[in-house]
Amino acid sequence: MNSAETIFDQEDIYTTKSTARYAAPIVDYANYYRALHEAIAQAQRSIFIVGWDIDSRIRLLRGDEEKASELPSVISELIALKAKENPDLQVYLLRWDSSLAFFGMREVWAKEVWDEKTPSNVHTVLDSSIPMGGSQHQKIVIIDDELAFSGGMDVAVHRWDTREHRINEPERDDGDGRYGPFHDVQIAVTGPIVKKLSELVRWRWNRLVEKHKHITELTAQENTQGLPSCWPKSVTPILENIDCAVSQTVPFMDDVKPVQEVRKMLLSLIEQAEEFIYIENQFANRGEIAEALNARLKACPNLRVLLVSSYQPVGAVETEAYWAGRIDFKQILENGIEDERVLVAYSGSTNEDGIKGQKRVHAKVMVIDNTHFVIGSSNLTNRSMSLDTECDLIFAASNNTHKEQIAWFRNDLISEHSGWSVDEVQTFIDGENTFGKLTQCKEKYAYCLKEADDQIFTDQSLQQILTPIGDPQEPIVPSIPLPNGKRFSIPNPSKSGLLITAAIVIIALLVGGGYLLSQNVDWMSKDYLQSLLTSVRDSPWAFFAVIGIYVIAGILFFPVTVLSLAVAMVFGATWGVVYGMAGVMASTAVLFLIGNLMGDKGLRDLAGPRINKIDKKFAQNGIFGVAVIRMIPIAPFSLINLVAGISSIKLMHFLAGTFLGMLPPMIVKAVVGGSIADIFRNPTPKHIGFLVGGIIAWFLLAYGSQRLVNYWQARQAKKQPSKEDKSSPIKMQDQI
Structure with a gap:
């Protein structure tokens, strides 16, 4: 592909091509939750929230903002109030009906909680249709079919943080104890692209409910100029009239044809890179992506790759499925490439009290030179390429202004992680020894980029055992062929199914135990x-x-x-x-x-x-x-x-x-x-x-x-x- 082409000149790598009238990346949860609060407060006709989680307890505002707000900060209270004040407002919440692995950190009775807390014009559905081992991983919010948020951010516990990422942050507590610095990225868009996302979330909703509950009509009013009334006042658009598209991962679900647009899109973007690829991602262990990056580095002598991810794994599955996989990813990426051209890093700091902290990176961002960028829900993992439901937005520059703004967005992210200013970051990228300079700490207590060394966390001895469980690329239980030539995919067990099964097992054990006691113990x-x-x-x-x-x-x-x-x-x-x-x-x-x-x-x-x-x-x-x-x-x-x-x-x-x-x-x-x-x-x-x-x-x-x-x-x-x-x-x- 020559440099004059864009990703949109190819087929089969996006759901639909469109345009964003305005677009604004939103970095970190304090900013996103504030924007979400403002948007919900202005909603008049409809609210769609599709997420890995939608936790009713989350406070969207914190500190002085929460005290000063005339509206509730807790999302369920805010939605309940808006829905009660405006009976014509319809709210649709689609949340993954998660597996046992996440019961400890998510509301077990999610649907019942939302139904209890909100009026009848708030509708909740739990999605248990994903093949076993996969998850509903899209994170999309649509307000009045005029404003959309999409990216890596859910409404979930242990996410809120400011861009300062203070190591000691009292507000970083959702009622069950403090958690560490957390980084993520979302994007707000308006214009024709919102219609495409609105159709996507309606399709997701309609396949889970009875036919008489289907939603078809869009509620957006014609608006060809300016920002919609629901656009959050705290968010300033940085991009205008920019080409964009939606790429999805959709696994085999019932009769739904599998889609691997995200995988194809990322590989295509990498093939276009000439000078600089910047990646932020929660996980990086997909060997195919590492091979594509390595091949492009060898084909383009001036190309450099910076990947920023998290420092420390949580739990055995994450350690062996993702951190062990990142060791392999890094080895493939760096094979035959000069050290100064590749950096896999994390962002850490030490405060005045000598306490160390590292950011938990949850973002899913890729910036190719200053011509394309992606903000989405997809990790660089096996499951995100084929098994989970994912939604990524891709943007392509069509003029010099777009290129300048994309470069600024990239440099702003690197600045947050490295401690250097946006202008200094650009100077380092333009000069020699880019990563040597970026990894120098500018100030004593600032965040700095440091090369990741995942071998301190794992010797990879359990990688082959736990990777198929933690990061499968196919359902854990294979689909079953049907007589008509189609296949039936066994979904994850629903919460209700798990609880009923547990109840039956407990009752059986009690009855059986009681019978054995009555037959063998005199006092029974x-x-x-x-x-x-x-x-x-x-x-x-x-x-x-x-x-x-x-x-x-x-x-x-x-x-x-x-x-x-x-x-x-x-x-x-x-x-x-x-x-x-x-x-x-x-x-x-x-x-x-x-x-x-x-x-x-x-x-x-x-x-x-x-x-x-x-x-x-x-x-x-x-x-x-x-x-x-x-x-x-x-x-x-x-x-x-x-x-x-x-x-x-x-x-x-x-x-x-x-x-x-x-x-x-x-x-x-x-x-x-x-x-x-x-x-x-x-x-x-x-x-x-x-x-x-x-x-x-x-x-x-x-x-x-x-x-x-x-x-x-x-x-x-x-x-x-x-x-x-x-x-x-x-x-x-x-x-x-």
């Missing part, structure tokens, strides 16, 4: 348990023994309904109520205090979004709300007690509501339990009638309570018509 036999209950019934310590059993059962989340029926069977209808209520109150108090000690974060990680519903009842209705929950349970008895411990309700009020709510059903349960015991001893029509009558009374009590609560809520809604009550009607569940 039916006769022994019967004699124990009888001895407890006749003991003067029976009252305290029952209380102790309720407390232990509550801690173990044992169903209180089953326990109350058993107590009634042993002690009869009258004393069953007395003993049962005493045990319930004691268990309630103990678990309330345990919940208080566990704190808010621990309980929310344990129970997920149901906590919000329970806590809302406490906050709105106090003692009455507790009584309602006890009569018509919306969550397990023990969970309600634990959640109360982190709510604003006082212990005495909670106990009072528990007593009022539990006493009526306890009386009915005592009648039922006592009747069951009488039937075993003497199955007369009278006892059978008491049992049937007690069961009917039980259901009538629950049904009547629900009708009463619904009537009361309707009355409250009429008194406060402007306040939206998103909570769904309480349904009778035998969960306690």
Whole structure:
């Protein structure tokens, strides 16, 4: 390819060619989150967010900006407010339904959390259609079909940072502890390219939902001049009317034809390089890319390559699949090339206290000379070339102004990592010994570029074992051929599927274990348990023994309904109520205090979004709300007690509501339990009638309570018509 051609003169390396009326690279999360906050605040018609993660807890603003903002900083609160104020605004959130490997760092109940926190015009879908081992890795935001963000940035934990990347940064904490400096790049665009991205995200959405929920119409209004109203004020465009295109990686999904445009695009760009290739990437272990770079270096004597990545791996899989792979990548890249023409580096610093820090590079950027650049979601890995879903935007200069701006963008990134000014970086690139000068530290506490030495982290002994798991280029489980000639790809197991499978396994283990114990352990036999209950019934310590059993059962989340029926069977209808209520109150108090000690974060990680519903009842209705929950349970008895411990309700009020709510059903349960015991001893029509009558009374009590609560809520809604009550009607569940 001669130098007069651009990447857009080739076919099969981009989804679609288009133009960006304005484009602005956004460097690091503080700037991106601020821009995203501004854009969401101005949205009028639609918001699409497609991401590897979309975490509802993320604060988009920090520090003084957060304090000064009139709008919420937390993204879920911001979207909920905008959607509530403007019912015509439709919000679509598409997030990867991730594998077990990321459960510890992502919201497990992602869809339920978003559904709980937002109005009905906010729609959430979890994508579990990616072949096993792959991920949904595109990071795209579309506002009103007029503004698009795309690149390496998700809305996720452990990402926010400023361009200063202070080693000691208090705001670099998402509630679960400090994390280190973090670097990434996104780009904001407007103009015709946004339509292409809008069509892409709609296609992604429509293939995951039922046909009647498909989205087809674009909401953009004709705007041929100036910036759209939703363009963030904090972002200044640096490029105008520049050619661009979308390249994707799409694996085989159902009947979707695989696409490897990113791979072809990167190889094509490398073939065009003449003087300088600058790369920022989270990972670099794709041998094919290293071979292409090495070949181009040998073909062009004046060409130099600078690759900036992260310093230290996290975990065994990352170490052996990516850092070990980067050793091979570097060896291939440097083979037969003079040292001064290639540098694989990381950016590190030491602060005034002598504490060292290195940036975690998450960006996916490639700049070819001053003619082309890429900002995308694709790493230089096997999975990004074939197995994950990826989206990269490629830009091509068509005039000298574009070339100057591309060069400035490249130099600005290098300046951040090396500590040298933008002008000094350009001087080094134009002169001799470029990398020798760039790796000199200008100031004592500034960030400096340092050559990566990955052999200090791994001897590559586990590389062959862990690479197929951590960085596969084909699905971990091969696709299955079908009779019609097509193939069925087995997707990653969904969160719900994993949890159901885990529940079945746990239940099977408990049932099997209980059976084995009952057959082999004397004190687990039916006769022994019967004699124990009888001895407890006749003991003067029976009252305290029952209380102790309720407390232990509550801690173990044992169903209180089953326990109350058993107590009634042993002690009869009258004393069953007395003993049962005493045990319930004691268990309630103990678990309330345990919940208080566990704190808010621990309980929310344990129970997920149901906590919000329970806590809302406490906050709105106090003692009455507790009584309602006890009569018509919306969550397990023990969970309600634990959640109360982190709510604003006082212990005495909670106990009072528990007593009022539990006493009526306890009386009915005592009648039922006592009747069951009488039937075993003497199955007369009278006892059978008491049992049937007690069961009917039980259901009538629950049904009547629900009708009463619904009537009361309707009355409250009429008194406060402007306040939206998103909570769904309480349904009778035998969960306690």
